[in-house]
Amino acid sequence: MRRKLMLLISCLVVWVGLVNAQVLKVTGTVTSSEDGLPVVGASVLVKGTTVGTVTDIDGNFSIPNVPETAKILVVSFIGMRTEEVAVTPTINVVLHPDTELLDEVVVTGYGNFKKSSFTGSASSVSTEKLKDVPSVSVQDRLAGSVSGVQITSTSGQPGAVASVRIRGMGSINASNEPLYVIDGVPMLNGNVSEFSYANSGNSLMATLNSNDIESMTVIKDAAAASLYGSRAANGVIIITTKRGSAGKTQFNVKADWGMSDMAINYRPILNGVERREILHLGLKNYMLNAGKSEEEAIAYADSRIDSYAAEPWSGYTDWKDVLFRKGSHQNYEVSAQGGSEKTHFYTSFSYTKQNGITNVSGYERFTGRANVNHKADRVSIDASAMFTNSTQNVNNEATSFANPIMCYAMTASPSTFPYNEDGSFSTVFPALNGANPVQTETYNYNRSVVNRLMGSLGATWNIWENLNLKEILSYDFSQNNEKVWWDPRSNDGRSSNGVMQRVMTNRAKLNTQTQLTYNKTVAENHNFDVLLGFETEDYGYEYVYANGNTYPSYLPEIENAGDSRASSSVSKYRMTSFLGRLNYDFADKYYLSASYRRDGSSRLSRDSRWGDFWSVSGSWRISGESFMESVQGVLSDLKLRASYGVNGTQPTDLYGYLGVFGFGYNYKGNGGSAEMRVDNPNMRWEKNYATNIGLDITLWNRLSMTIEWYNRDTKDLLMNKAISGVTGIIDGSGVANTLMNVGEMRNRGVEVELKSTNIQNKDWTWTTTFNISHNRNTLLKLDGNQNEMINGPLIHRVGEPYYSIYAYEYAGVDSNTGKELYFINGGKGSRETTTNSSEANKTIVGAIEPKVQGGLTNFISWKFIDFNMTLTYSIGGHAFDYATWLQSNGGTYNYVGNVPAYYKIEDTWQKPGDDAKLPQFAYGNKNISSSRWLMSTDHLRIKNLTVGFTMPSSLSSRLGLGKVRAYVAANNLLTWKSKDLYVDPETPVNGLCTFETPALRTVTFGMEIGF
Amino acid sequence: MITRIYKSLILQMAAVIGLSSCVNNWLDQTPSNGIPTNQAITNYNDAKTAMYGMYDGLQGNSKYNEYYAARMFYYGDVRGDDMQARDQGMRTSSCYEMRYTVDDAPAIWNIPYNVIRRANRIIEAVDNKKILDADKYQKQIDDIYAQAKVVRALVHFDLVRIYGNPYTSDNGISLGVPFVDTALATDAQQGRETVAKVYEKVIKDLTDAVGSGALHKSEKVGEKQGFIDQWAAEALLARVYLYKGENELALSTAKNIIKNSPYKLWEADEYADAWDKMNAKHTKEIMFELINNGTDDWADREGIGYLYNEDGYADAICTKSFVDMLKAEQNDVRISVVLPVQKKTDDKGNPTELYKKYGDEPIFINKFPNGQQGDPRLQNLPILRLSEVYLNAAEAAIKLGGGYMDDAVNYLNDIIKARSLDVNSAKLVDNSTVTLERVLLERRKELVGEGHRFFDAMRNNETIVRYESQDKDKMGWHYALNEDSRKFDRTYFRAILPIPVSEVNANPVIAKQQNPGY
Incomplete structure (x- = not known):
C-alpha cells in the first residue's frame, strides 16, 4: 500500500515534471511603435507550428502550450512589419509600421519580390492613403503617384474612359494602354459602349471598387513585363485586392457625400450685351471694308443686328445656368475581413453614385466582392468573385447638336432661349437647325447598364519542398445593355418619328494559367528560382442590335414601333503561350534574371502567328559589399540595375490579316457583297525593345531615391498607310488606307522618384513623395516612303514627336488692315509675313507632349489628424483648339452662335495704324488654322486632398468601436493653368480639343467606422 | 517524392508537346461576316x-x-444659278460658296473609285474565267459583265467631268483622271490621263456593252428598275457623246431610244405625282435610278432626299431668278415640283422663320417627295431619264444645224407639249424661232434638282451669274459671296475641283499633276 502510494506520487512528480519539461506558458503584450497603443488582433505564433493565439483588446496574449523546444515566436499584424522574437515567459513586442522603404514588396503575377532584390523597374502605389478620394475611376488614384505615368481622360462625364500612358506612346494603331492584371489574372478593360455619340465611352475599369484594392504596382520596363509578353509592351498595372489576414474579424463601414462642379472655367463666352456690341461692330466693319461710308455702315449694322443678337423675351439667356448643374457624389461601403491561420477572407459591398455637371450625365454602381484563401495540408486555394452592376447616363459630345457643352460654348447664343412665352419649347436656334437642347435632354436619353462578373479559382500544390505547381482558372464576363432613345418630339427623332436603338453585347474571357516553380539554394550563397508556365486565353464577343422607328406613341420599347430592324455579329480570339524564367542571385548581392515567352495569336495568319519575347536583367546591390560596410549608417541601400527585353502588342482587329468579301452591301432588297478588307498575310506582332538602367539609393533609412534612364524602341508598328484613293480601297469612313507593319517609334527619358520620411515619431508623421519624369517621343519611321503624314492639324513627321501640330505660324495682327499675319516660312527661312494664308507655308508649330511632368505627395499626421495632398504638374506641353468655328474673328458661327470671351472690343483692331492684340472683327471672316490656337498645357493641380480626424481610441473603444474617423476629401480641387488655355489641361491624348465635357472637381465629406 | 516530381514534369511536357500541334488549329478563327477574297466570286450566284x-x-x-x-446631285445644282444653299453652314454651302482652298475643298473621289473597284472585281472574275458554272448561266453572266462595264464607264465619266476641264473647252488635251481597269494593289500610284483618253476609254466600255447584245432589252417600263438595261446604257452613251461634242452620234443614239424603247414622256397631269416611286407612272420615264430600299438601305439624313426636303435639312433651295423664270410661263406644269414653305406657323400660331423669310414663294425642289411612304429618304435617285434624252437630241441637232433642224424642233416641242398644262396654248417653236439658248433654257427648267445645270453650263461655255449686285432687291435669296464666285465661267480655276488633298499626300505621281490655281 505505501509502495503503491510512493509509485503514484513519483509518477505524478515525473509526469508533472515531464509535462513541465514539454510546454511553457508564454504571456505578453504587443504594442505599436507609432502611438504606443496596444495592437488588437495581432497574431502570435510559434514559428513552424500552428500553436499560437491572437492579442485581445488590450494587446495582451497568452499561449499556454508553447513547446519547450520552440525558440521563436512570430508576431504579425496587417500593415506592420512582422517581428520574430525569442521565446521567454513574458514578452513585450513592439511592432513597427511597414515604412514602405526597404521592405516594399513588388507584386507581379509571377511571384512577389522584395524591392531590394527586384531587378526590373516597378513602382508601388499605396492606395491606403487614397482610399477616400471621391472619384469613380481607379486611374485617378494613380495620377501623380508614379513617375513616367501620364493619365488623361477623354471626357469629364462620370464613367469616362481614362487613358494611361506609361513611358510615352508606343503604338499608332494598336493599343497604347497598359495591361491590367488583377490578382494574377489579366482583366478586360476599355470602352464597352457601342455608340459613339459620347466621346467619354463607358469604361470597364469603372466597375471596379477602388477601395477593394490593397496595392497597385506599375511595371514599366521590359524585364518585369516580359513574362506578360504579348500584351505588355505598354507596361503592366498590377492590382492586388485585399485578402484579409489571420486575426479577429474587422468590420468597416464608410459613407461620404459631396458636390461636384467644373474644375476650371471652361471656354468663357461673351454675355448678351457684350456680344451684341461686338457683332454690331463686325457688321459695321464688313460694310467699311466694302468701301461704304461710316453712316452707311452704321445703318447697315443697325438694320441687321437684330437678326443675330436680339434680346429674347426672357432676357439674354445664360446657357451655363440652363444646361449645367452642380454634380453630386455619394458612396456607401461595408467591408469585413479576418480569418485564422488557415483561412482568411475579405468581403465588401458598396454603392456609389456620381452625378455629372450636365443635367443628364451620371454613374451609379453596386459592387460586391468576396476573396477567400485557405491553406490545407499541401494545397492552398485562392478564390475570388466580384460582381458589379453599373448604370451610366451620358449626353452627346463632339459636334452633335445635342451636346450641351457645344451648345453652351458655341451654338446657343444668349439671343436664343429655351422656352417661349407660353412655356412651350422654343425652336429659334439658327446654329442648330432649330434643335432645342433643353427639349433634347428632356425627352432623349443614352443609358447603359453594365453587369460584370469576375471569378477566379486558383490552387497551389506544394509537391515537394520548394517545388510548387499552381493552376489558376478565371472567367471575366461583362454584359452591356445600352439604349439610345430619340423621342419623336425631339430634333433627332422627328424625321423618323422616334428612334430607339438597343444594343446588347457580351464579352467573356476565359483564362487558364499553369505554373511550375522551383527554388533552391546551392552552397549557401547561390539561390536559384525557376518558373515554367503555360497559358491560354479565349475571348468571345457577341453583339446584338435592334432599332425601332416610326412610333405612334412615346412608349420607347421596340414592340411599340411601327418599323424595326436588327443586326448581330460574333467575334472571337484565342491565344496560347509558353513561358519560362530563371532568377539567380549570389549572396543577396548580385542578381541575374532571364525570361522567355512564346505567344501564338489567332489574330495573325499561320505563318506570322508566333512571337518570341524575352528579357535579361541584372542588379548589383552595392551596399551589400564589404567595402560599403563603413557607410552603412548613412547609405542604407545602394543598388544599380539594368534590363533589356522585348515585348509585343497584337493588332486590334481580330481578323485583320484576312482579305474578305463581306456581306451587307445590299441593294433593292437583295443581299450584296463587296470587298471588305484586303489580304494582309505579312501582318505580324508589333515589338517593343526596352532598355532600362536604374539606380536605387536609400539614405539614413528614411530617404530613398530612384533614378532611371530608359529607351523604348517600338518597331513593326501597324500603320494605316494612306494609299491612293484610285485603288478604291477604303475603310468604313471612306478614307483610302491599309494597315501595314512599317512604323517605328522611340521613347526615351529619365525618371526620378524621391521618397522621404521626414518625421516619424509618436505624435508626428510626415512623408513626402516626389516624382518627375521627362519623356521624348520621336517618330523614327512611318512607312518607309513618306516622311510625314498629315491628319488635319496634326502632323506625324519622322524625327519629331508623333503628335505635332502643323499650321500656319501666326505673326500677330497687321496694323494696316487688321487681318491676321502669318510668317511665310519660305525656303530661305525668311521671316516675312503675309495676310494671305495661301501664300504662307505651314510648319510644325509645337508638340503636344509635355517636357516634364510628375507629382508631389505629402502625407502628414499629427495625433488624430491626418492630411494627404497630391499635386500633379506638367510643363512644356500643348493643346490645339480644334473648335475652328469659334476662331473666325466674326465668321458664321460667331454670328449665329457665341463669341469667346477674349474678344474684347478694345483689343480688336479698329483702324489702320492700330497695334492691336486681336484682328479686326468683321462679318464674313473665315477661320484659318494657325499657331494662334496652340495653347500651353502647363499647369499645377491639387489632384487629391484628404483631411481626416480620428476619434482617440480611448473614446472609441468605450463606445465598443474600433476606429472612428471623419474626413473631407477632394478631387481636382484647384488648378493653376496658363491664361491662354480655356479647356481642361488634361486634354485628350492627341491634344485636339473641341467640346469635351470638362473634368469634375468633387469635394466630399465622409465618415468611417471600424469595429 | 522523386516520382511525384517526375510525374508532374512529364505530364506537363507531354501536355505541352501534345498540345502544340493542335494549338495552331485551335488558334485559327474566321470572322462571322465574310468570305476570303480568293474564294469570293467563283460561281454565278x-x-x-x-x-x-x-x-x-x-x-x-x-x-x-x-x-x-x-x-x-447638289454639286451639279448649287454650283449653277438655278439652285443655291439656303444659308451659311449648310452641307451644300461649301459647293455653293466656292470659297474653298485645296485643304477644305469638297471631294468626290474615294467613293467613285471604290465603285470602280467593285465593278473591276466582277469584270476580272469573268475575264479570268474564275466563274466555274459559267456555261450553265452564260446569258446571265454576260449581262452582269456588261452592266459592270457600263457602271465603270459611268463613274469614270462623272470623275472626268468634275476634275477635268470640259472636253469641249480644249478638245480634251488637259489632264483628266486616272482610268482604272483592274483591281489595283495597295501600293499602286496611278497618274492622270488626259480628258480625251478618258473619254475614249469610257466610250469603248459603253460601246462594248451596248454592242454585245448581252444587256437586257426591256420591252416594258420598270422591268429592270434599279439596274442598267440596254436603253439606259444607250442613254448614257448619248450623254457622253453630247459632252464630247460628237453631235451626230449623240443624235442617232438618242433617236434610237426615243423611237424604239418602251419609255415615254410623262404627261403634264402625271408630272407632279410621278416623282414618287410608289406612283404607277413613275417608271414610265425613269430609265435608270438607284433604289433606296428601306430604312436599313438608304443614306438616311445624309441623302439628297433629306437635304432637299423642307422637313429634312432644307439644305438647298431654288434661286429666286430661277423661280421667277419658271413662274413666268404660267402654262408650265414644272412649277408644281417646286414647293413653297409648308410649315407656315408653329404650334402657337406664330409664323415660322422659313415662312417669314420666303413667304409663299416656291423654293423646295420636290423631286424626292414625301410621297405615299411619307419619307423623302426612301425615294430613288434618278440617274437617266427620258426627258434628258429628248433634250440631248434637241441640243445635238441644233448644234449640227442644217438638215437636222427639224429634229431639234420636233424633240423640243415634244418636251414643251408634255410640260404644258394646256397643250393648245403651249408656246411651241419652229425652224425660225428655235435657238440653242431656247433648248438650254428648256433643259434648265426640266433638269433642275437632278445635278445637271453646272455641267451643262461648263460644257456650253455659259457664264453663271448668281446675282448682279449686292442691292437687296437684286440679290434674291442669295447671301453675300466672293466676287469671283458670284459670276464665273469655265475659265475660273474653281470650276473644277482640286485633286483631293488626301490623294495628293499619298500619291506623289498625282501630286505633281494638281489642277491650276490650287
Missing part, C-alpha cells in the same frame, strides 16, 4: 451578289455620301 454590291456602292449610304447618295 457569287457574281450576282457582287453585282448587287456594286450597285450598292453607287447608291452609297450615310457614311459614303460623297457620290450619288448626295453630293453628286
